[in-house]
Amino acid sequence: xxxxxxxxxxxxxxxxxxxxxxxxxxxxxxxxxxxxxxxxxxxxxxxxxxxxxxxxxxxxxxxxxxxxxxxxxxxxxxxxxxxxxxxxxxxxxxxxxxxxxxxxxxxxxxxxxxxxxxxxxxxxxxxxxxxxxxxxxxxxxxxxxxxxxxxxxxxxxxxxxxxxxxxxxxxxxxxxxxxxxxxxxxxxxxxxxxxxxxxxxxxxxxxxxxxxxxxxxxxxxxxxxxxxxxxxxxxxxxxxxxxxxxxxxxxxxxxxxxxxxxxxxxxxxxxxxxxxxxxxxxxxxxxxxxxxxxxxxxxxxxxxxxxxxxxxxxxxxxxxxxxxxxxxxxxxxxx
Ligand code: CA
Numbered sequence: 001x002x003x004x005x006x007x008x009x010x011x012x013x014x015x016x017x018x019x020x021x022x023x024x025x026x027x028x029x030x031x032x033x034x035x036x037x038x039x040x041x042x043x044x045x046x047x048x049x050x051x052x053x054x055x056x057x058x059x060x061x062x063x064x065x066x067x068x069x070x071x072x073x074x075x076x077x078x079x080x081x082x083x084x085x086x087x088x089x090x091x092x093x094x095x096x097x098x099x100x101x102x103x104x105x106x107x108x109x110x111x112x113x114x115x116x117x118x119x120x121x122x123x124x125x126x127x128x129x130x131x132x133x134x135x136x137x138x139x140x141x142x143x144x145x146x147x148x149x150x151x152x153x154x155x156x157x158x159x160x161x162x163x164x165x166x167x168x169x170x171x172x173x174x175x176x177x178x179x180x181x182x183x184x185x186x187x188x189x190x191x192x193x194x195x196x197x198x199x200x201x202x203x204x205x206x207x208x209x210x211x212x213x214x215x216x217x218x219x220x221x222x223x224x225x226x227x228x229x230x231x232x233x234x235x236x237x238x239x240x241x242x243x244x245x246x247x248x249x250x251x252x253x254x255x256x257x258x259x260x261x262x263x264x265x266x267x268x269x270x271x272x273x274x275x276x277x278x279x280x281x282x283x284x285x286x287x288x289x290x291x292x293x294x295x296x297x298x299x300x301x302x303x304x305x306x307x308x309x310x311x312x313x314x315x316x317x318x319x320x321x322x323x324x325x326x327x328x329x330x331x332x333x334x335x
Contacts, residue, residue: 001115002115002122002125002126002129002130003022003023003115004020004021004022004023004115004122004126004130005020005021005033006018006019006020006021006038007019008020008038008039008040010040010042010081010083010134011042012040012042013042013043013044013075014041014042014043014075015039015040015041015070015073015074015075016039016040016041017037017039017070018037018038018039019035019036019037019038020035020036020038020126021033021034021035021036022034022035022036022119022122022123022126024102024119026102034090034091034102034119034123035090036085036087036088036090036123036126037084037085037086037087037090038083038084038085039070039083039084039086040081040082040083040084041070041073041075041078041081041082041084042075042078042080042081042082043075043076043077043078043079043080043081044078044079044080045079045080046078046079046080046081046233046234046235047080047081047136047137047233047234047235048080048081048082048083048134048135048136048137049080049081049082049083049135049136049137049138049139049229049230049233049235050082050083050085050131050132050134050135050137050138050139050196050201051066051069051082051083051084051085051086051139051141051226052085052088052127052138052139052140052141052192053065053066053085053086053087053088053140053141054085054086054087054088054089054090054092054093055088055089055107055108055140055141055142055192056089056092056098056099056106056107056108056142056143056145057087057089057091057092057093057094057095057096057097057098057099057100058092058096058097058098058145058146058212059141059142059143059144059145059208059210060143060213060214061141061143061208061209061214061215061218061219061222062086062141062142062143062206062208062222063086063087063093063141064214064219064222065141065219065222065223065226066084066085066086066141066226067086068223069082069084069226069227070084070086077236077237077240078235078236079234079235079236080233080234080235081134081235082230082235083131083134083135085127085131088107088123088127089107089120089123090123091119091120092107096212097146098145098146098147100119100120102118102119102120103118103119103120103121105118105120105121106120107120107123107124107192108190108191108192109188109190109191110123110124110190111124111127111128111189111190111191111192111194111195112124112125112128112129112195113125113126113127113128113129115129124192124195127192128195128199132195132196132199132201133199135196135201136201136202136233137171137201137202137203137204137229137233138192138193138196138201138202138203138204139203139204139205139206139226139229140191140192140193140196140203140204140205140206141205141206141208141222141226142155142205142206142207142208143206143207143208143209143210143215143218144207144208144209144210144211144310144313145210145212146210146211146212146313146314147210147312147313147314147321147322148210148211148310148311148312148313148322148325149209149210149211149274149310149311149312149313150207150208150209150210150309150310150325151178151179151207151209151274151275151307151309151310151327152177152178152179152206152207152208152209152215152217152218152221152222153177153178153179153180153181153206153207153251153309154172154173154175154176154177154179154180154181154204154205154206154225155172155180155181155182155183155193155204155205155206155207156168156169156172156180156181156182156183156205156250157183157184157191157193157194157196157197157203157205158182158184158197158332159197159203161200164197164200164202167202168197168202168203168204169250170232171202171203171204171229171232171233172204172205174228174229174231174232174241175204175206175225175226175228175229176221176224176225176228176242177206177221177225178221179251179309179327180250180251181207181250181251181252181253181309181327181330182250182251182252182253182330182332183205183207183252183253184253186255186256193205202233204229206222206225207310208221208222210310210313211313212313224242227240227241227242228241228242249329249330250329250330251306251307251309251327251328251329251330252327252328252329252330252332253309253325253326253327253328254304254306254326254328256303257280257303257304257326258303258304258306258309258325258326258327258328259303259322259324259325259326260284260285260300260301260302260303260322260323260324260325260326261300261319261320261321261322261323262287262300262317262318262319262320262321262322262323263287263298263300263319264287264289264298264319265287265289265317265318265319266287266288266289266290266297266298266316266317267287267288267290267315267316267317268285268286268287268300268312268315268316268317268321268323269285269286269287269288269297270284270285270308270311270323270324271283271284271285271286272284272285272308273308274308274309274310274311275307275308276307276308277306277307278302278305278306278307278308278326279302279305280302280303280304280305281301281302282301282302283299283300283301283302284300284301284302284323284324285299285300285323285324286298286299286300287300287317300323302324302326303326304326304328305326305328306326306327306328306329307326307327308324308325308326309325309326309327310322310324310325311323311324311325312324
């Protein structure tokens with residue numbers, strides 16, 4: 001049972017901008033709360049779309065886009081209900097960090113959460129047990145964060161149920177990103193999108209550039225994409241949508257082979273830019289030991305053929321860091 005409280009009445013027509021308070025009792029504040037921003041715009045008949053951003057606190061296009069929509073949309077423009085969680089891991093967003101400074105956790109590895117757990121686990125529990133049951137569709141807006149720069153793309157979370165899979169694919173294609181990629185995070189069940197799919201919600205993800213900055217290109221794609229998705233569900237008028245030409249192919253990250261991991265500590269030199277076509281077995285880059293000039297740099301290789309989809313942003317690596325992610329043509333069932 002959650003001890004969280006919200007000022008929002010989810011059944012009320014109109015626009016409400018408020019918060020969820022999750023009681024928190026640290027040294028500085030015995031009887032206070034961690035306050036999570038929450039907004040609802042509701043009007044007439046139609047589905048409920050949940051828009052989430054700030055799952056990771058160092059990914060900015062999503063929170064910017066949702067803040068704008070909260071301010072700009074009038075209830076009269078909406079058919080149905082939009083629930084906004086524009087900075088869902090608020091302590092991480094405040095800190096500009098992927099993980100929460102309160103408990104060190106990555107929110108997107110805590111779903112479905114624990115109402116009796118740490119603050120981050122309580123946030124995911126609230127989203128899973130209170131917000132998701134209200135929704136027909138769930139959008140989780142990510143970017144690459146401080147450590148990764150990723151080609152702007154809309155993300156399909158795999159679904160076991162063929163009917164839901166088809167609806168997910170249609171909704172993700174409606175987002176209208178330059179790339180559409182199936183990402184299962186190596187089968188990770190603890191993400192918000194995996195949890196939304198298990199709950200039967202039509203689910204859309206994104207990766208909007210990253211590198212800990214705001215990408216003009218990705219922000220434009222994100223702004224248009226969120227409106228396109230809302231129009232796809234009929235929550236906004238179709239006239240507000242501006243879907244670009246659909247991508248001719250859906251990509252996926254082909255499991256462990258899609259990740260080029262550092263084999264030693266040093267500085268990673270990539271051999272190819274984002275978007276380059278590469279082959280399995282080809283040299284991906286090399287890791288320099290800057291302290292010992294007698295040491296030959298260590299070569300790392302691609303494990304899959306495809307395009308360079310994401311790349312590590314900081315030069316420094318230790319063994320196990322993700323240097324490159326390759327996306328390959330998706331050959332799974334999309335019918
Ligand atoms: Ca992310």
